[in-house]
Amino acid sequence: MYSDKVMEHFNNPRNVGEIENPDAVGEVGNPVCGDIMKLFLKIEDNIITDIKFKTFGCGAAVATSSMVTELAQGKDLESALEITNETVAEALDGLPSQKMHCSNLAAEALQEAIEDYRSAGDDTEESENQKGQETKKTVEAK
């Protein structure tokens, strides 16, 4: 049913685990359909410097998670956003047709993580600015 490459990634998944204090997290899927993928990213100067995953799901779900971490590692965020579910499936020498939609969610998890990072980035800058202003005010009051 699965290509050798899918089985190879399923048997020896790359980058399994969590990152402590990640810069971004992306989670897709739900337990009802039987696939959940969670991606953790470290990002420095717009580059993905570390990436790890945790997945609940079938062989295709695990293999696509593993493959997306390989594809995204070391890429800048713009190039990483160009990775699609199709890219991941191609890199695995294809997936059975019934798996294309239900278990091929890894690229979406990556996109969600990057979007999470960008919006959180805005928040952080804002809150840091606010903090800075507050500190200033405190100083002035003294």
Added chain:
Amino acid sequence: MDEKSIYFDHAATTPVAPEVKEEMDPYFDKYFGNPSSLYSLAMDSSRAVTRAREKVADFLGADNEREIIFTSGGTESDNLAVKGTAMALKDKGKHIITSEIEHHAVLHTCQYLEDNLDFEVTYLPVDDEGFVDPQDLKKAIRPDTVLITIMMANNEIGTIQPIAKLGQIAHSNDIIFHTDAVQSVAKVPVDVDDLNVDLLSLSAHKFNGPKGIGALYVRQGTKLLPQMQGGAQEKKRRAGTENVPGIVGLRAALELNEKKERQEDIQRIIYLRDKIINKIEDNIDASILNGPRGDKRLPGNVNFCFRYIEGESMLLNLDMKGIAASSGSACTSGSLEPSHVLLALGRSHEVAHGSLRVSLNHSNTEKEVDYFLEELPKIVDKLRDMSPLYEG
């Protein structure tokens, strides 16, 4: 322990036993005649079919061999039983009662009758071990109920229903009762009179007979509309030239299973089943047994849900260790839904996706069971380490 090959999926199918294969062999070429023909070559085929029919009738405790119809297997037997009686009795009423955990051969046939022929179907719920409550059956009966169809033993979780009691309720209300006994025959005693059934389905490949052959028991006097039109075979109830080698194989497989040593070996299968159940419960946390314990469970059936992990991943890992088993996860059902049986027990979708079924038969050894029990916890741990749902 490499190059292992352990087969733990006997509820799916079994290999044809060598002695069965040997008995079938001459009927492919030496005695190839059409049983409907007149010359002596055909008599050999015809006699083989009659002998087989008598054996099936005898095995099931039927009064008469005319009550046996040969079919292509469990699915056809279920279709013929359900559609055949429903269509024959449609002027009397159009209500059928079944259970939520039937095999798809019954469930989808009932749905077909709802969708195309305006039947109404009541799907009885089951308790958390998979049992139909006879009180629920009594309450579901209506004046227009013409058929009750409830499986004898469940193919996924091994629950053996109180068929004799359910059949008695059906008969005291003058309703035809069918049971799908595909998983039960040659595993637990099956006697059509003790069970109070009018129709009973069986399939040879579940007990070391060949695929493509089964039978439907039809109690004398039960109205049945044929579902296959053509020749006059099977007393005009199932047209088509008889699958003579298959019929011989079915007979030989029943004779094999009647042997004393084979009957006694069932106790060993029960011991292996309970060893797997007990060791899994002792050694793997968050494991949930599906189905009952003890003599209400099929001898060779084990079914567990392992929380936080998914079934197909377990099967792929077991396969790498040379172990063939099955699961009720969505990926193995060919749909997006996990097993309807596990959902009917009240399992959540997430839990139902993590199911594993092991089904044993006479060929399995304690050594194989021990190897499986050694490998399974490692596989569960590996997948849980990878799961975002599992908090160490």
